[in-house]
Amino acid sequence: MSSLYNHSLLPIRLDLEAAHTTAMASFSNAGTWFNGAERKEIVALARRARHRQGFELTGFEDEVRDIPLPSAVAELIRQVACDSEKIDKDFFESVQSEGLSVEQYVEVVGLVSRAVGIDTFGRALGLPMNALNNSHPGKPSGDRPESAVVEHAWVPTLPSGKKGGKEAAALYGDADFVANIYSALSLVPQEASLVMEMGRVQYVGRNDFMNFEFRRSEQFSRAQLELVAARISALNNCFY
Amino acid sequence: MGKDFNLGGVVDPTVDTEVEHGKALLAYADAIYANDSIAVAEKREQVLKKIGPSGLVEAAATAANFSMLDRVANAAGIQIEAMAVGQTEDFRADLGINDYVSAANTLGG
Numbered sequence: 001m002s003s004l005y006n007h008s009l010l011p012i013r014l015d016l017e018a019a020h021t022t023a024m025a026s027f028s029n030a031g032t033w034f035n036g037a038e039r040k041e042i043v044a045l046a047r048r049a050r051h052r053q054g055f056e057l058t059g060f061e062d063e064v065r066d067i068p069l070p071s072a073v074a075e076l077i078r079q080v081a082c083d084s085e086k087i088d089k090d091f092f093e094s095v096q097s098e099g100l101s102v103e104q105y106v107e108v109v110g111l112v113s114r115a116v117g118i119d120t121f122g123r124a125l126g127l128p129m130n131a132l133n134n135s136h137p138g139k140p141s142g143d144r145p146e147s148a149v150v151e152h153a154w155v156p157t158l159p160s161g162k163k164g165g166k167e168a169a170a171l172y173g174d175a176d177f178v179a180n181i182y183s184a185l186s187l188v189p190q191e192a193s194l195v196m197e198m199g200r201v202q203y204v205g206r207n208d209f210m211n212f213e214f215r216r217s218e219q220f221s222r223a224q225l226e227l228v229a230a231r232i233s234a235l236n237n238c239f240y
Numbered sequence: 241m242g243k244d245f246n247l248g249g250v251v252d253p254t255v256d257t258e259v260e261h262g263k264a265l266l267a268y269a270d271a272i273y274a275n276d277s278i279a280v281a282e283k284r285e286q287v288l289k290k291i292g293p294s295g296l297v298e299a300a301a302t303a304a305n306f307s308m309l310d311r312v313a314n315a316a317g318i319q320i321e322a323m324a325v326g327q328t329e330d331f332r333a334d335l336g337i338n339d340y341v342s343a344a345n346t347l348g349g
Binding site for chain 1: 292301
């Protein structure tokens with residue numbers, strides 16, 4: 001695996017770099033409902049939308065290749081990338097009425113959200129944009145968890161514990177409780193898993209969540225961490 | 241955490257959060273969110289001077305994380321956990337959080 005951040009003089013943790021490297025690779029590999037070329041195109045379209053909105057990425061390169069995608073995908077990408085705070089249930093339903101399946105919806109949300117996360121990290125530190133890898137051949141797996149149900153979100157999610165059965169155990173481990181944010185994309189376990197891993201290395205792991213003394217750097221306290229988190233969420237008008 | 245902080249500063253820049261270097265961190269978060277790359281560079285330097293390089297990386301990682309998770313939450317329409325609804329009731333209205341579009345997922349309306 002090539003190093004994403006070896007050019008940086010900043011002390012970027014290896015686990016953080018590894019999670020971002022894995023995420024970057026995932027953008028160009030076959031997923032669950034889209035193939036590698038389509039997934040790469042979705043991320044490229046999200047970056048283009050952000051760039052046009054004025055979110056500068058150092059060394060931005062437009063990697064859109066006009067790969068055909070379902071018609072509703074373009075607006076979903078733009079909305080998640082640039083205006084997620086305006087998404088409501090009507091929008092969610094309208095996208096589906098245009099022919100996008102809820103499983104495809106979840107995969108697009110995961111791809112765009114993870115890409116914005118990585119690009120935000122680079123933008124925050126003044127790092128150059130990470131180019132997308134060449135897409136890899138392969139068919140989408142089409143794996144849909146049978147235990148997924150509409151429970152605490154518009155989209156079906158995989159319940160934790162016994163209710164979710166083996167599928168939940170494979171995704172959540174032995175946890176009886178999983179925060180709604182981490183089960184939000186569990187209809188597409190691959191996306192949920194990558195979001196959870198990024199959450200663990202960028203924020204706080206499950207085991208340290210209630211440890212208010214937790215800190216990865218002597219220079220950055222839990223209070224400072226939560227302050228930045230709360231401010232970004234307020235700016236994103238995120239009630240959760 | 242052993243110390244109380246003023247959450248009001250998260251939504252009102254005139255309020256002191258009482259978090260160490262809170263003002264610089266909030267300004268950095270604002271610049272990351274906004275589309276002004278000059279401001280990002282300027283605020284990044286200020287944070288670097290105050291909390292050093294590893295602190296700066298952690299602040300950037302936190303901003304990245306919530307830029308990701310907020311999108312997931314807003315687009316998936318998730319509710320906040322039942323136990324958190326009551327725990328947050330006392331400050332949600334004060335902070336204006338109940339007015340967010342995504343509040344409807346938990347509170348209805």
